[in-house]
Amino acid sequence: MSGRTELPSGLVTFVFTDIEGSTRLARMLGDDYGSVLGDHRSVMRAALSDFGGVELFTEGDSFFIAFQDAGDAVAACVEAQRQLSAHEWPSSEVAPKVRMGMHTGPARPVGNEYASAEVHRASRVASAAHGGQILCSGATMLAVLSSGASVPFALTVPGPSQSPQGADVDLLDLGPYRLRGFDDDERLFQILAPGLDRDFPAPRTPGAATHNLPAPLTAFVGRRAELAELTTLVHRHRMVTVAGPGGAGKSRLALAVAEHLLEAYPQGVWTVDAQDDLAPAIAAAMGVRTEPGRPIFETLLEHCADRQMLLVLETADAAPAACATLLRRLLARCPRLDVLVTSRVPLNVPGEVVWNLPPLSPADVFALLSERTAEARGSRPAPVEDHADLALVAARLEGSPLAAELAATRLRSLSAEQLAARLDDPLAALDPVNADAGERHGSLTANLDWSYRTLSTPAAGLLRRLAVFAGTVDLGTVEWCGVEALGALSELADKSLIELVPGPRYRLSGQVRAYASRRLTAAGDERAARDRHVSWALHTLDSVAVDTDGQPRTTSLTELAPFVPEWQTALRWAAEKGSVRSGLRLALALDPWWREHGTAAEGRALLTRLYQRLDGVDVEPAVLAYAHLVHAGLADDRTERTRFLDRAERIARAEEDHALLVRALAGHRSTLIEAGHYDQAERLCRDVIAEADRCGVSEAALPAVIALAELLWRRDELTSAAELLGAARQAEASCPEHRGKRTVDWLLGMVALRRGDLVAAHDHLVVALRSRLRHGFSGAAADAVAAIAVRCALGGDLTTAAVLFGGAEAARGARRTEMFGRFWSSQQLSLRTALGDAAFDVAYADGVGLGFDRIVAMALAVEHPDLEDGAARFAGTLRG
Numbered sequence: 001m002s003g004r005t006e007l008p009s010g011l012v013t014f015v016f017t018d019i020e021g022s023t024r025l026a027r028m029l030g031d032d033y034g035s036v037l038g039d040h041r042s043v044m045r046a047a048l049s050d051f052g053g054v055e056l057f058t059e060g061d062s063f064f065i066a067f068q069d070a071g072d073a074v075a076a077c078v079e080a081q082r083q084l085s086a087h088e089w090p091s092s093e094v095a096p097k098v099r100m101g102m103h104t105g106p107a108r109p110v111g112n113e114y115a116s117a118e119v120h121r122a123s124r125v126a127s128a129a130h131g132g133q134i135l136c137s138g139a140t141m142l143a144v145l146s147s148g149a150s151v152p153f154a155l156t157v158p159g160p161s162q163s164p165q166g167a168d169v170d171l172l173d174l175g176p177y178r179l180r181g182f183d184d185d186e187r188l189f190q191i192l193a194p195g196l197d198r199d200f201p202a203p204r205t206p207g208a209a210t211h212n213l214p215a216p217l218t219a220f221v222g223r224r225a226e227l228a229e230l231t232t233l234v235h236r237h238r239m240v241t242v243a244g245p246g247g248a249g250k251s252r253l254a255l256a257v258a259e260h261l262l263e264a265y266p267q268g269v270w271t272v273d274a275q276d277d278l279a280p281a282i283a284a285a286m287g288v289r290t291e292p293g294r295p296i297f298e299t300l301l302e303h304c305a306d307r308q309m310l311l312v313l314e315t316a317d318a319a320p321a322a323c324a325t326l327l328r329r330l331l332a333r334c335p336r337l338d339v340l341v342t343s344r345v346p347l348n349v350p351g352e353v354v355w356n357l358p359p360l361s362p363a364d365v366f367a368l369l370s371e372r373t374a375e376a377r378g379s380r381p382a383p384v385e386d387h388a389d390l391a392l393v394a395a396r397l398e399g400s401p402l403a404a405e406l407a408a409t410r411l412r413s414l415s416a417e418q419l420a421a422r423l424d425d426p427l428a429a430l431d432p433v434n435a436d437a438g439e440r441h442g443s444l445t446a447n448l449d450w451s452y453r454t455l456s457t458p459a460a461g462l463l464r465r466l467a468v469f470a471g472t473v474d475l476g477t478v479e480w481c482g483v484e485a486l487g488a489l490s491e492l493a494d495k496s497l498i499e500l501v502p503g504p505r506y507r508l509s510g511q512v513r514a515y516a517s518r519r520l521t522a523a524g525d526e527r528a529a530r531d532r533h534v535s536w537a538l539h540t541l542d543s544v545a546v547d548t549d550g551q552p553r554t555t556s557l558t559e560l561a562p563f564v565p566e567w568q569t570a571l572r573w574a575a576e577k578g579s580v581r582s583g584l585r586l587a588l589a590l591d592p593w594w595r596e597h598g599t600a601a602e603g604r605a606l607l608t609r610l611y612q613r614l615d616g617v618d619v620e621p622a623v624l625a626y627a628h629l630v631h632a633g634l635a636d637d638r639t640e641r642t643r644f645l646d647r648a649e650r651i652a653r654a655e656e657d658h659a660l661l662v663r664a665l666a667g668h669r670s671t672l673i674e675a676g677h678y679d680q681a682e683r684l685c686r687d688v689i690a691e692a693d694r695c696g697v698s699e700a701a702l703p704a705v706i707a708l709a710e711l712l713w714r715r716d717e718l719t720s721a722a723e724l725l726g727a728a729r730q731a732e733a734s735c736p737e738h739r740g741k742r743t744v745d746w747l748l749g750m751v752a753l754r755r756g757d758l759v760a761a762h763d764h765l766v767v768a769l770r771s772r773l774r775h776g777f778s779g780a781a782a783d784a785v786a787a788i789a790v791r792c793a794l795g796g797d798l799t800t801a802a803v804l805f806g807g808a809e810a811a812r813g814a815r816r817t818e819m820f821g822r823f824w825s826s827q828q829l830s831l832r833t834a835l836g837d838a839a840f841d842v843a844y845a846d847g848v849g850l851g852f853d854r855i856v857a858m859a860l861a862v863e864h865p866d867l868e869d870g871a872a873r874f875a876g877t878l879r880g
Contacts, residue, residue, distance in 0.1 A: 097131025247402025359399020806847025
């Protein structure tokens with residue numbers, strides 16, 4: 001050293017140094033280790049010789065030095081590190097990495113040693129350092145700054161990019177740490193200087209952080225059930241993979257779980273992004289340093305071998321094969337290590353439990369959206385009157401946290417109502433214009449690009465072709481899309497681009513569908529894919545409309561419901577660029593759906609667009625005429641209805657199609673009835689019925705028969721109405737579009753009500769209600785419920801009648817017609833008079849609030865009149 005042998009006294013700075021990984025270095029070098037160790041000692045002694053340090057002992061690779069001046073101690077260590085770095089070692093792999101630590105405190109030598117706790121504190125500070133690092137205690141820092149040392153010093157907070165101007169040495173405040181054997185916290189500082197390494201893991205102390213979980217920037221909202229379930233899975237299994245689409249909140253949930261599990265892993269919870277070089281990234285997170293001549297992964301395995309730790313590996317889908325290989329080795333060699341992975345694809349590691357992250361519930365999306373929107377508006381929550389629109393936005397985001405974050409940003413400039421109206425295309429509505437293409441969570445498009453780039457050619461092609469479907473599809477439909485579809489489907493499911501739903505069926509989210517549609521257009525395949533979709537739609541139409549024996553099926557909106565979104569999508573394409581003939585066929589099939597669900601305006605608009613593309617298209621006249629009949633039935637304007645009925649009539653006469661002509665003529669009945677011209681309407685109906693009989697197409701006149709029966713019922717000609725309806729039973733049974741509604745039975749029930757025949761009324765109305773429910777005609781079913789309400793009122797069950805009326809009126813909505821509207825009103829007025837206003841209003845409100853399913857159940861549960869009051873006709877049977 002300096003040649004000085006007298007031990008410092010008073011305020012002494014103690015320095016300890018040793019070689020990190022010296023045992024490994026000695027094993028690697030064998031007999032050559034002695035030469036490296038000797039060079040290390042020579043370099044250390046030469047570097048420290050000019051700074052007044054007294055070497056107390058040297059043992060193996062360790063030094064213990066005492067300095068009278070703290071500034072000299074710091075300068076000596078800095079110089080030693082510089083010379084160690086500059087020395088020519090046999091190779092870079094065997095260059096020793098020396099860790100140094102110091103502490104300053106009052107001490108007096110006793111003989112040739114110190115009997116002071118300050119020495120032990122200095123030793124613990126050195127033990128906290130990493131190879132190549134110099135640490136000092138807070139006491140040394142204060143001594144340095146107050147010593148007036150010749151070397152300029154500066155003090156800074158963590159994370160400096162360079163030393164301050166004019167300062168050769170910078171003291172970086174690392175914060176308080178608990179040293180082994182000491183009860184108080186010690187504030188540690190790293191000494192920075194030109195030529196020294198700057199970046200090190202956290203100090204190695206018992207009080208050091210046992211995790212590297214990032215502090216959340218925003219509150220964790222919702223997911224309470226998922227948080228509990230995933231926490232339980234991690235407790236029970238060594239490797240759990242949270243799988244799900246991009247932007248689903250996998251990482252956020254995994255980090256929340258990790259935070260809950262901190263106490264269960266005493267040796268640490270460490271999160272690593274798999275986009276980095278994996279083994280070095282895990283080692284850096286855990287504070288594991290490279291050892292000379294040894295692969296970092298081997299050092300990592302040794303570090304994790306007997307430690308109880310949790311590794312949170314994020315974005316494993318960035319390099320799934322590499323992640324799987326590394327995790328297999330880690331789990332096999334480290335029995336107390338558990339792993340929680342976030343990935344868009346399973347890693348297929350033995351023992352891996354794949355947990356698919358469900359979408360956020362609408363309530364959680366609403367809560368998240370409300371909170372983020374308030375943050376985006378300067379902590380101002382949305383007004384209460386906006387909550388309904390905000391809930392609509394939340395419902396349309398399909399449980400995506402990323403979409404909710406983007407929507408909150410949009411709500412800075414749009415109202416919730418405006419945003420909800422634009423979410424048919426979520427990418428256009430939510431993506432920022434200037435999103436960073438490299439930031440996968442910066443936009444929905446960038447997020448999906450991340451997954452799309454990893455797809456095989458068949459999988460990418462299938463994804464694009466599936467984009468033309470409006471809803472879920474079954475396996476047969478997927479196979480319709482191509483011969484390689486089955487394998488491609490599995491790949492899309494594994495990468496969370498397609499969702500398996502009960503059925504089983506397969507679903508693209510609105511975001512994925514919008515993205516895939518853009519890719520389909522960009523690939524130039526849109527026309528072929530959509531034309532193929534139209535062909536598929538017609539194929540399904542045939543399967544629904546025609547029975548296995550070739551006979552037309554009863555029109556059932558229940559059976560149509562799964563196909564309607566696809567038929568409407570195919571029809572929109574046909575109306576824009578596809579086949580007009582196919583579009584007209586689809587329009588005919590959708591007619592009852594449009595009528596039942598109040599979407600007549602859309603139907604008329606699509607038919608109009610098809611007409612505009614008729615030039616040069618060979619369409620069967622009858623098909624066009626039936627399209628005109630559909631258009632007339634959807635029209636709410638009498639002039640428009642008449643115009644299209646006349647067009648259909650002209651085609652029917654030109655083609656000599658008697659059934660079509662009868663239908664066209666019968667269509668005018670609605671216009672006359674709406675205008676209150678009941679006598680003219682009756683004459684028209686009788687003429688149409690006669691014409692149909694004369695031409696042998698009596699079934700075609702069924703609408704006229706029904707209308708005539710209603711007109712007769714209206715003026716109390718009940719016998720004539722009943723006879724007419726009785727004769728119409730066969731015609732109704734032979735018409736697929738009519739037999740599901742059982743209108744004949746319903747009208748016979750109405751006739752029976754007028755006659756006071758509750759038994760016949762009950763029988764007919766229950767038959768009509770059951771059939772209408774089974775076939776999906778909910779509006780007509782509401783009429784049947786209202787009629788059963790009248791039957792209850794006539795039978796003396798006034799409260800049930802009022803409840804049923806409330807439910808029927810709420811469900812019927814716009815179906816009130818002039819023909820029966822007055823009848824319902826008069827019956828309700830009588831019921832109100834009998835019950836009293838207050839009791840009627842309570843019962844009616846109960847019916848409105850029950851929901852239509854429960855109202856129907858109540859109507860069907862009404863006891864048959866023959867069973868009421870222990871009817872005499874059953875008395876003998878019951879006694880027997």
